[in-house]
Structures are given as structure tokens and as C-alpha cells.
Amino acid sequence: MHLSLSSSEPAEAEKGGERTLALMDEPKVTGTKPRTSWPRKALLILGFLFALAAIALVAMAVSQNKPLQKNIKYGIVLDAGSSHTNLYVYEWPAEKENDTGVVHQVEVCKVEGLGISGYSQDTEKAGLSLQHCMKRAQEVVPEQQHRETPVYLGATAGMRLLSLQNRSIADRVLSAVEKTLRSSPFNFQGARIISGQEEGAYGWITINYLLGSFKQPGWLNFLPHLRSSRGTSGALDLGGASTQITFVPDQEPIESQENSLHFRLYGKNYNVYTHSFLCYGKDQALRLKLASDLQSTQNGSLLDPCFHPGYLRIMNISDLYTNPCIANGEQQLPFTQLHLQGNGDYQRCRMTIQKIFNNSHCPYSSCSFNGIFLPPLQGEFGAFSAFYFVMNFLNLTTEKSPVALDKATSTVERFCSRPWHEVKAEFPKIKEKYLSEYCFSGTYILSLLENGYGFTMEKWQSIQFLGKIGSSDAGWTLGYMLNLTNMIPAEKPPTRPLSHASYVGLMVFCSLVLVAVLLLSWLTFHKPKCLQKGLI
Ligand SMILES: Nc1ccn([C@@H]2O[C@H](COP(=O)(O)OP(=O)(O)OP(=O)(O)O)[C@@H](O)[C@H]2O)c(=O)n1
Ligand SMILES: [Ca+2]
Incomplete structure (x- = not known):
């Protein structure tokens, strides 16, 4: 096949000097297996190096972006509603606490029985009713973090009504729940009746935080x-x-x-x-x-x-x-x-x-x-x-x-x-x-x-x-905790336009495009001899 190709080429060789020269440079056909030419070797080596570099780049990007061992923080909020009480445990990565959308719910515990305002006849029971869920929270939050984990209780309309009806009974109910929360290993931050305005505002903050409405793309x-x-x-x-x-x-x-x-x-x-x-x-x-x-x-x-x-x-x-x-x-x-x-x-x-x-x-x-x-x-x-x-x-x-x-x-x-x-x-x-x-x-x-x-x-x-x-329930509790722990900053924390992963990905992509453009330009304007034969 090699021989027949050579024999048909002299006719073409007469058409142009350049092509003739190219043919003249070809190694003599000897009938033995031809040796790989130098430029082809160089191309092979270049290709190999290119593949190696690309693999190294991707491997580096992947290992650099591997999630680090997370430093998790926890917070607990009890929603003492009129019909029942729920305890929520939230967690978030410590280093990202000012970002939006990073806090999420990991546990909800429904307190058995009445809402705390329903214990007006036996106020001590309001405190006792919370014990089971507080134990559950101790299982969910790792023991070494109990002392630094804040716990808040917010009471809503049932307690607002009880307080309007009989202030001192409402205070006794709050003291009873406070006693239970103080006796837990967590960092007790207060038990209080929240206003209707707060309840509305924190509900709005919660859903918009979770929906990502406060997030501005980089x-x-x-x-x-x-x-x-x-x-x-x-x-x-x-x-x-x-x-x-x-x-x-x-x-x-x-x-x-x-x-x-x-x-x-x-x-x-x-x-x-x-x-x-x-x-x-x-x-x-x-x-x-x-x-x-x-x-x-x-x-x-x-x-x-x-x-x-x-x-x-x-x-x-x-x-x-x-x-x-x-x-x-x-x-x-x-x-x-x-x-x-x-x-x-x-x-x-x-x-x-x-x-x-x-x-x-x-x-x-x-x-x-x-x-x-x-x-x-x-x-x-x-x-x-x-x-x-x-x-x-x-x-x-x-x-x-x-x-x-x-x-x-x-x-x-x-x-x-x-x-x-x-x-x-x-x-x-x-x-x-x-x-x-x-x-x-x-x-x-x-x-x-x-x-x-x-x-x-x-x-x-x-x-x-x-x-x-x-994973988080829609309600006022998350917004309440975000506010009390100062996790929603008034000003946007300084951020880079791109995440680290997007940055690395984009850099790799742009480098590849640049290399491809350079290679193509080189091939177009310098036509290496090894390719010229195949092109014509
Ligand atoms: N699967 C469920 C759960 C609750 N409810 C009812 O929904 C109402 C409100 O529940 P909830 O939002 O938990 O109210 P509370 O927080 O207890 O009340 P408030 O916010 O007014 O203090 C209650 O009447 C309860 O009986 C229901 O119909 N079906
Ligand atoms: Ca409620």
C-alpha cells in the first residue's frame, strides 16, 4: 500500500514545488517497517504531557475542594404554642454562620400533652412536660457541645391569652418551664412570651431565609x-x-x-x-x-x-x-x-x-x-x-x-x-x-x-x-434563633464573586480553551510537515 501511494505521486509532484519538496523529504521506502518520524514522536510526547497535565489539574481541583472536617454548631428552640409545644434542634457549620441558608433543622420533638398555657391549674406540670424532649435533644447534640448550645423558649398566643387573663399564673407557668430548661446541660438563654408582631416577623424571616430570598448571587x-x-x-x-x-x-x-x-x-x-x-x-x-x-x-x-x-x-x-x-x-x-x-x-x-x-x-x-x-x-x-x-x-x-x-x-x-x-x-x-x-x-x-x-x-x-x-419546618422558631444569635448580619459579608469550586472549574476550562486556540493557530499557520502530507 505504501508502495502504490509512492508510485502515484510523481504526477502530482509536478504540480507544485512545495509538494515536491515534501515528497523528497520522505524517508526512502525500503520495504522494511517505517520508523516513526520525529515530529510525530514530538506530538505523541506533547499529547501525553497534555493528558497528564489535564489529569493533574482535575485531580488537584477535586482534592482541593474536598469538604474539610466540619465544625458544627447547634441551637435549640422550643415553640410553646397554644395547642402544643415543639422542640427544634438546628445545626450549622461554624465557619459559615453568617451566610444565608446554612442553618437547618436536624430534629423536631413533639411534646406530649397540652400546650404550656393548658397547665394553668397545675403549673409545675408545664415544666415536667418538657423533660422527654429535652432528653431527646441531649441525644441529638454531641455531649461535648451541650454547654455551648443555646436553648430558647418562646411562648405564643396561648400564653398571651393566659397572661391577659391572669398574669401571675402565666408567670408561674414560665417559671416552671424555666426550671426544667435551666436544669438541662444546655446554655439556657430565656423563656418568654413573644409578641404577635415578633411571631409574624420571625415567620417571615424563617421562610425567606430557607427559600434563599435574601441570597444575592455572587x-x-x-x-x-x-x-x-x-x-x-x-x-x-x-x-x-x-x-x-x-x-x-x-x-x-x-x-x-x-x-x-x-x-x-x-x-x-x-x-x-x-x-x-x-x-x-x-x-x-x-x-x-x-x-x-x-x-x-x-x-x-x-x-x-x-x-x-x-x-x-x-x-x-x-x-x-x-x-x-x-x-x-x-x-x-x-x-x-x-x-x-x-x-x-x-x-x-x-x-x-x-x-x-x-x-x-x-x-x-x-x-x-x-x-x-x-x-x-x-x-x-x-x-x-x-x-x-x-x-x-x-x-x-x-x-x-x-x-x-x-x-x-x-x-x-x-x-x-x-x-x-x-x-x-x-x-x-x-x-x-x-x-x-x-x-x-x-x-x-x-x-x-x-x-x-x-x-x-x-x-x-x-x-x-x-x-x-x-429539612426545616416552616414556622417562626428558626428566624427567632437567627436573630438572637446574630446570625443575620445587617450588611452583606464580603464575598468573592465565584465560589472556590466554580473558580477552579472556570480556570481549568479557560486554560484548556487557550491551549486549544494556541494549538489550532500553530497548526494553521505553521503546518508541521508531518501533517502537510495528510492535508493535501
Ligand atoms: N395534623 C394536625 C396538627 C395540628 N392541627 C391543629 O392545628 C392547629 C394549630 O396548630 P399549631 O400551628 O401547632 O398551633 P399552636 O402553635 O399550638 O398555636 P399558636 O401558634 O396560636 O400559639 C391546632 O388547632 C391543632 O389542633 C391539625 O388540625 N392537624
Ligand atoms: Ca404556632
């Missing part, structure tokens, strides 16, 4: 004027005794001072609207509704459209009137017990619920209800706690697109109309207290969001019902 350092372009999500929290709405409105300034908060986080200013409605959590709202319904009964029996047909409940009237949400009226009632009988009528249920929202006056440009200022709704909203528990039970929470308002309405309507014995048989594992109230709760959520706040058809689509974000 490349924005090059374009500082674009930094304010990313929005935050509003926060909707529904508890047993209070409910909070918090978001950044378009309208500025916020008309009512008591609903206005200002934050500077990671170098950006936020003017936040928040309101906490005490007595409008789902348990207290049910009491408000029952108290309102009772006004129109003569004998204490009530046909309640917010419970399933066939459902019966007997309640002591005195239990209904044991807190400041229902101011007076007990004395005038000629009966001591309420006999409630469900008839599962969604439309009527909505009408009875509507009565607990007072829309008769509004001293501002716009209001939610009870004369409370509410600016026009703005942006996306994350709805959590009981908003999530209830909507999740009703299969109305989807990861992708939100369920439309009319579909949510028809689902609740259908659920309410189902006979109680059928519902009970279908969900034998769900606590009867929760299950029997999902019809009321679903209807209440729709009334509150649609009529109370104005999430009608289109706005409804901006609500995402959230249980967890990543």
Missing part, C-alpha cells in the same frame, strides 16, 4: 444596581389561638405604624407589613363562632353546619367562656351545656364564620377585618402551620402549581357533606379532635384568606402551602 457584586431585584415571599401562619400575615407591600409608607417593621438584612432594607390576630387561630375562631351561634339558641342545642352530618359534641358553656377572646355573655345563658349536632353544610358554615369578621369600619385606605389596616397583597405567599396541616389533609397542597380556589372550595364542600361515621372509618389513625374539625378548619381557612385578606381567584394562586422547606 455575580451581582459586579452589578450592584440589580441587587434589589429579587423579591421576598409573604408569610401566613395559622395557629390554634392566633394567625399572622406578614409581607413586603408595594405601597410605602405603611399607613399604620403598629403594623410596620423595618429590617436591614444582608445589606438590603425591607419595609415589612405584619399583623397578628389574637383569637383568630383555628381553635379560638371556632370558639368565637360557637359563642356567636349560641346567641340564637334557646335551649343549648345547636345544629352546626361546620361539622359532619351525624357528628355530636357536648361542651360545657363555662369552658367556652374561659378566656378573653369571648368577653361576656355567659351569665345571660339559661343553660350550662352546649349540645352540638353537625349537618355538614359548607355554604351555611361559611355564613356563620363570616359573622366573626367585623367589616363595619375601616379607618385606613383598606382593611382586612375588625378595622385592621391591610395594604394591597403583593407577591408570593408561603402558608404554614395549620394552613398546611388542614390543606394537606384535604389533598389541596401540591408541589407544582397551586390548586385553584374553586377546586379548593368544592373539595371542602364535598368533605363537609360526608357523614361522620364514614369519615371516621376512612381515617381511623387521625386524632378525633383534628379529624372532626377539618370541615370547620377548611371552611375557616377559605373564609379568612378569601374574605378576610382578599385572596380571591387570581391572588389565591400566589399562595403555596408549605410544611417544610428542605
Whole structure:
């Protein structure tokens, strides 16, 4: 084959001098195996060195970016809600504590029994009830870190109500829980009742921290004027005794001072609207509704459209009137017990619920209800706690697109109309207290969001019902801890435009492109002799 190629070439050789010269340089064909030419050898060596260098570069990048042994810190927050207490353990890498999105939940322990405000008759028990979860926290946090791990307890609306009703009993409950927390090996930082404003604000901080809304991508350092372009999500929290709405409105300034908060986080200013409605959590709202319904009964029996047909409940009237949400009226009632009988009528249920929202006056440009200022709704909203528990039970929470308002309405309507014995048989594992109230709760959520706040058809689509974000529960506790441990800086910590890994990757890529360009240019302009033959 080599021979036949040589024999056909003299004709071509006459066409141009250069080609002729090239042929003349070829080693003489001798019939033995040809030896590899020098340039080809050089190319082979170069190729080998190139491959070696590329492997070394990649290996270096990989080993340099291997995660270092982590120095983990822990923090504990107890959410002492009106219906129950949860203990959360958070962890984060010590060297990154000022970054956003690095703290996450590693444990949640549900305290058995009542919320701490439920122990007003036996305050010591409020402290004892926490012991099991404190033991659990000791197992989760490594022993050598117990002493430096802060523990906080924040009590919400149940304790706010107890404190309004009887300050000294509320203080005794707090002392009892403090005693338990002080006797643990952790670094006790305080047990207190947080205000509704704080509860709303910390819920907003938590979800935006977890969603990464405070994060500005590193490349924005090059374009500082674009930094304010990313929005935050509003926060909707529904508890047993209070409910909070918090978001950044378009309208500025916020008309009512008591609903206005200002934050500077990671170098950006936020003017936040928040309101906490005490007595409008789902348990207290049910009491408000029952108290309102009772006004129109003569004998204490009530046909309640917010419970399933066939459902019966007997309640002591005195239990209904044991807190400041229902101011007076007990004395005038000629009966001591309420006999409630469900008839599962969604439309009527909505009408009875509507009565607990007072829309008769509004001293501002716009209001939610009870004369409370509410600016026009703005942006996306994350709805959590009981908003999530209830909507999740009703299969109305989807990861992708939100369920439309009319579909949510028809689902609740259908659920309410189902006979109680059928519902009970279908969900034998769900606590009867929760299950029997999902019809009321679903209807209440729709009334509150649609009529109370104005999430009608289109706005409804901006609500995402959230249980967890990543591994962390949506709620106020993470925001509370981030604030108390100063983990959210007012100014953006200085950062490099690229992460180390992206930097190394980009450097390798650019080097390879440069080498390729140089090689190609060299080949194009200098045409090494070994290649010239093959090219023509
Ligand atoms: N799987 C669940 C869990 C809870 N609930 C109900 O949801 C309500 C609120 O629960 P939660 O958000 O835990 O309220 P708390 O924090 O206890 O109350 P608050 O924030 O008002 O102090 C309670 O009525 C509870 O009965 C429910 O229906 N289904
Ligand atoms: Ca709560």
C-alpha cells in the first residue's frame, strides 16, 4: 500500500514545488517497517504531557475542594404554642454562620400533652412536660457541645391569652418551664412570651431565609444596581389561638405604624407589613363562632353546619367562656351545656364564620377585618402551620402549581357533606379532635384568606402551602434563633464573586480553551510537515 501511494505521486509532484519538496523529504521506502518520524514522536510526547497535565489539574481541583472536617454548631428552640409545644434542634457549620441558608433543622420533638398555657391549674406540670424532649435533644447534640448550645423558649398566643387573663399564673407557668430548661446541660438563654408582631416577623424571616430570598448571587457584586431585584415571599401562619400575615407591600409608607417593621438584612432594607390576630387561630375562631351561634339558641342545642352530618359534641358553656377572646355573655345563658349536632353544610358554615369578621369600619385606605389596616397583597405567599396541616389533609397542597380556589372550595364542600361515621372509618389513625374539625378548619381557612385578606381567584394562586422547606419546618422558631444569635448580619459579608469550586472549574476550562486556540493557530499557520502530507 505504501508502495502504490509512492508510485502515484510523481504526477502530482509536478504540480507544485512545495509538494515536491515534501515528497523528497520522505524517508526512502525500503520495504522494511517505517520508523516513526520525529515530529510525530514530538506530538505523541506533547499529547501525553497534555493528558497528564489535564489529569493533574482535575485531580488537584477535586482534592482541593474536598469538604474539610466540619465544625458544627447547634441551637435549640422550643415553640410553646397554644395547642402544643415543639422542640427544634438546628445545626450549622461554624465557619459559615453568617451566610444565608446554612442553618437547618436536624430534629423536631413533639411534646406530649397540652400546650404550656393548658397547665394553668397545675403549673409545675408545664415544666415536667418538657423533660422527654429535652432528653431527646441531649441525644441529638454531641455531649461535648451541650454547654455551648443555646436553648430558647418562646411562648405564643396561648400564653398571651393566659397572661391577659391572669398574669401571675402565666408567670408561674414560665417559671416552671424555666426550671426544667435551666436544669438541662444546655446554655439556657430565656423563656418568654413573644409578641404577635415578633411571631409574624420571625415567620417571615424563617421562610425567606430557607427559600434563599435574601441570597444575592455572587455575580451581582459586579452589578450592584440589580441587587434589589429579587423579591421576598409573604408569610401566613395559622395557629390554634392566633394567625399572622406578614409581607413586603408595594405601597410605602405603611399607613399604620403598629403594623410596620423595618429590617436591614444582608445589606438590603425591607419595609415589612405584619399583623397578628389574637383569637383568630383555628381553635379560638371556632370558639368565637360557637359563642356567636349560641346567641340564637334557646335551649343549648345547636345544629352546626361546620361539622359532619351525624357528628355530636357536648361542651360545657363555662369552658367556652374561659378566656378573653369571648368577653361576656355567659351569665345571660339559661343553660350550662352546649349540645352540638353537625349537618355538614359548607355554604351555611361559611355564613356563620363570616359573622366573626367585623367589616363595619375601616379607618385606613383598606382593611382586612375588625378595622385592621391591610395594604394591597403583593407577591408570593408561603402558608404554614395549620394552613398546611388542614390543606394537606384535604389533598389541596401540591408541589407544582397551586390548586385553584374553586377546586379548593368544592373539595371542602364535598368533605363537609360526608357523614361522620364514614369519615371516621376512612381515617381511623387521625386524632378525633383534628379529624372532626377539618370541615370547620377548611371552611375557616377559605373564609379568612378569601374574605378576610382578599385572596380571591387570581391572588389565591400566589399562595403555596408549605410544611417544610428542605429539612426545616416552616414556622417562626428558626428566624427567632437567627436573630438572637446574630446570625443575620445587617450588611452583606464580603464575598468573592465565584465560589472556590466554580473558580477552579472556570480556570481549568479557560486554560484548556487557550491551549486549544494556541494549538489550532500553530497548526494553521505553521503546518508541521508531518501533517502537510495528510492535508493535501
Ligand atoms: N395534623 C394536625 C396538627 C395540628 N392541627 C391543629 O392545628 C392547629 C394549630 O396548630 P399549631 O400551628 O401547632 O398551633 P399552636 O402553635 O399550638 O398555636 P399558636 O401558634 O396560636 O400559639 C391546632 O388547632 C391543632 O389542633 C391539625 O388540625 N392537624
Ligand atoms: Ca404556632
